[in-house]
Amino acid sequence: MALISKKDAALIKDPLLDNNPITIQVLGICSALAITAELKASIVMSVSVLFVLGLGNVVISLMRNIIPSKIRIIVQLIVVATLVIIVDLVLKAFAYELSKTLSVFVGLIITNCIIMGRFEAFALGNGPWRSFLDGIGNAVGYGVILIAVGFFRELLGSGTLLGFKVLGDPIEKTGLYAFGYENNGFMLLSPMALIVVGIIIWIQRTKNKSLIEEN
Amino acid sequence: MSKRTDSNGYTMVFAVVMVLIVGSLLAFMASSLKPNIKENQRIEKQQNILYAMGVNENDESSANFVSTSIAGEEFKKYIKKQLVIEGDQITESEDAYLIDIKKQQANAKNGKIRKLPLFVGEKDGKTFYVAPIYGKGLWDAIWGYVSMDENMVVQGAYFDHKGETPGLGANIKQRYFMDDFNGEHLLTEAGDFKGITVAKGNNDPKNDDKNDYEVDAIAGATITGDGVSAMIKSDLSLYVPYFKTLNP
Numbered sequence: 001m002a003l004i005s006k007k008d009a010a011l012i013k014d015p016l017l018d019n020n021p022i023t024i025q026v027l028g029i030c031s032a033l034a035i036t037a038e039l040k041a042s043i044v045m046s047v048s049v050l051f052v053l054g055l056g057n058v059v060i061s062l063m064r065n066i067i068p069s070k071i072r073i074i075v076q077l078i079v080v081a082t083l084v085i086i087v088d089l090v091l092k093a094f095a096y097e098l099s100k101t102l103s104v105f106v107g108l109i110i111t112n113c114i115i116m117g118r119f120e121a122f123a124l125g126n127g128p129w130r131s132f133l134d135g136i137g138n139a140v141g142y143g144v145i146l147i148a149v150g151f152f153r154e155l156l157g158s159g160t161l162l163g164f165k166v167l168g169d170p171i172e173k174t175g176l177y178a179f180g181y182e183n184n185g186f187m188l189l190s191p192m193a194l195i196v197v198g199i200i201i202w203i204q205r206t207k208n209k210s211l212i213e214e215n
Numbered sequence: 216m217s218k219r220t221d222s223n224g225y226t227m228v229f230a231v232v233m234v235l236i237v238g239s240l241l242a243f244m245a246s247s248l249k250p251n252i253k254e255n256q257r258i259e260k261q262q263n264i265l266y267a268m269g270v271n272e273n274d275e276s277s278a279n280f281v282s283t284s285i286a287g288e289e290f291k292k293y294i295k296k297q298l299v300i301e302g303d304q305i306t307e308s309e310d311a312y313l314i315d316i317k318k319q320q321a322n323a324k325n326g327k328i329r330k331l332p333l334f335v336g337e338k339d340g341k342t343f344y345v346a347p348i349y350g351k352g353l354w355d356a357i358w359g360y361v362s363m364d365e366n367m368v369v370q371g372a373y374f375d376h377k378g379e380t381p382g383l384g385a386n387i388k389q390r391y392f393m394d395d396f397n398g399e400h401l402l403t404e405a406g407d408f409k410g411i412t413v414a415k416g417n418n419d420p421k422n423d424d425k426n427d428y429e430v431d432a433i434a435g436a437t438i439t440g441d442g443v444s445a446m447i448k449s450d451l452s453l454y455v456p457y458f459k460t461l462n463p
Contacts, residue, residue, distance in 0.1 A: 037382030037435065044381075068226040075233065082237050089244050093251035096259065096283075104378045104385065154382070157434075163276075171420050188383060188435040 004133070011133040015141035017208075021114045022145040023201045024211065028114040032146055033193040035108065039162050042150030046143030048105050050136065051087070053115050056080050057135035060123035067124070076119040081110050114142055149196045157187030258283050260312050261290040267360035267373045268293065268336045268343040278373075278390050293336045300331040300457055316349040316358065316450075331453055336362070343370055346454055350446025352439040354378045357387065359443075361451060363401065365461045369411070372396040374443060384439030395422045395430040401451060408455050410448040413440035 004012075021027045035041045059079050060067075067075050088106050091099035109115070118138050123131040154160055159167040159176075168175015170183055186192055205211045219225060262280035265271065270293050272279040281289050290312075297311035311332040323329035334345040345362040359374035374387040386392055399411050414429040415437070422431060432440040 035381045037380070041381035041385075066220065066229070068220045068229050070221070070226050071230060074230075078233065078237055082241065085241060086244055089248050089252070092255065093248040096255040104381055107378070185434040 008130060008133055011130060012137035012140070015134075015137040016144065017141075017204075018211065020141045020145065020204075021117070021138050022142055022197065023204050025117070027117050028112050028142055029194075029197070031108045031112055032142075032149060032197060033190045035105070036146060036150040036153050036193050036196075037157065037188050039147065039150040039154045042146040043143075044101060045105050045108070046139070046146050048102060048109055049112060049114070049142055050139035052080065052083055052109050053118060053135040053139040054132055055135075056083055056115060057118055057123040057131040058128045059083070060119045061126060061128045061131035064124050064126075072124065073116070073120070076116055077110075080115055080119070084109050114138060145197070145200060148200060149193055152196055153187045153193060156184050157192075159183050255283075257313065258286045261286045263360050263373050263375070264312060264334050264336075264345050264347075265289055265293060267345050267362040267371045268334075269338060269362070269371050270336075273390070276390055278388065278393065293338055294334050295337050296335040298333045298335065300333060300454070301328050305457070314347075316347050317356070320349060329453070331457075333454065333457065344454075344458075346451060348446045348450040350442050350449070352376055352379045352387075352442040353384050353436075354380070357439065357442050357446065359446070361396070361447070363451075363458075365458065367401040367408075367451075367455070367458050369396045369399045369401065376439070379439050380436070383433065384436040386433050386436065387439055387443060392430075392433060398425040399430065400426055400428065401447075402455075402458075406459075408448075408452045410444065410452065412444045415440075 015021060018024065022029065022032055031045060035045050056079060060076060063075070063079075084106055088099060088102070091102060118135060122134045126134070151161070154162075155166070159165060159170055165175075167181070168177045170177050220229075262283070265286065266278070266280055270281060270289055272281060280286070297308055299306050299308050299311050299314070312334065314330055314332045316332075319329045319331070332347060336343040336345060342365065343362045344365070345360050347358065347360050349356065349358040351357060355377035357374065357376040357379065359372060361369055361373075362371045363369055372393050374393055376385060376387060379385045379387065396411065401408060401410060403409050409428050412429050413432045415432045417427065417429045417431060419427060419429065420431050
């Protein structure tokens, strides 16, 4: 028997493409707009969400039979906030440099609608192992889009990738810049993130017509 | 979901128990980790001050502090005097670097005298005067340390922020922005305080002109940049009387 059954594997695979949290469910757009001006920030955010969503889904799933339905949203919010704050405190005490890089993301992780969405839609009704897989799958699906958007925004907006000047130096006019190429400063602003996400959605639905909603 | 978890009584009890558990867990974590966090912050301040006066491990493009294990020794070695300026009174204090600038700004607002810390460092026979600055960016606090010579010409700057936008305002702590400040003048030739403005479109992207009181702004980070200009103006201008005593 395989480590992961076919049904479980779908939990990881579906959110990557046909049920992607950003491009299909259009969740988590706020953080996708806010932090994708740089590839590095996109990667840090993706890894943080992967950790919080994987763990949070397991915690909520373990508690699913004792959570009163009337206050379940508040309970979910408390669980995710507690997790994030504990991680933040531990990092501050033992990995200070790393915590400084992450501090900006703490608030964004807590309010990420994908996390609340998965708690509500999946972890409340499924066992811990399946919830864990679902969390990982959705976080990776989110991360893939985030990294793609970050890649194009940093490349076209600053001419760099992870801080390395891949297109040459815009001030010294070397590389591409020697031929009159200019960085597109508009790529650094949030509206362009929305447009890039829009283009990704467009490409995805052109490839897979079954995703197009009927009006 | 079972009936049991739907009753009002259960909901109440659950809420109370949950708050108690989470509250005490967080309080326990926060207080047990507090000494470590405080220590990290203390070392970071020393590293920041040393960074501004050029004691750092920078490579070509990234900003690196001296390592945390030697920050304390290096701080003792390079920082000769820690001054606290209160009006006309100048005192020396071993712990001047721990003064909370935010609290002092609030004191000044309430009509009390503001304590101004100033760190006098020496490196390769040159004297540096490092002053802390504190202000607000787009989302939250921004702060920094600026080292100057006795004529208030900037010798080095370090900026940091609590929650500026990654990739935009957060780049004030990148070398390409901080290094632009080196060599910029804060005083006019007549000796009046002018400050340094983070300016857009100043036609000087390489920052060759060191006498224009301007550095090149970061695209997409206008408000953070304005915050940097504002904190330089408001906080460093307070040190002008002290620097006047150095060059009578």
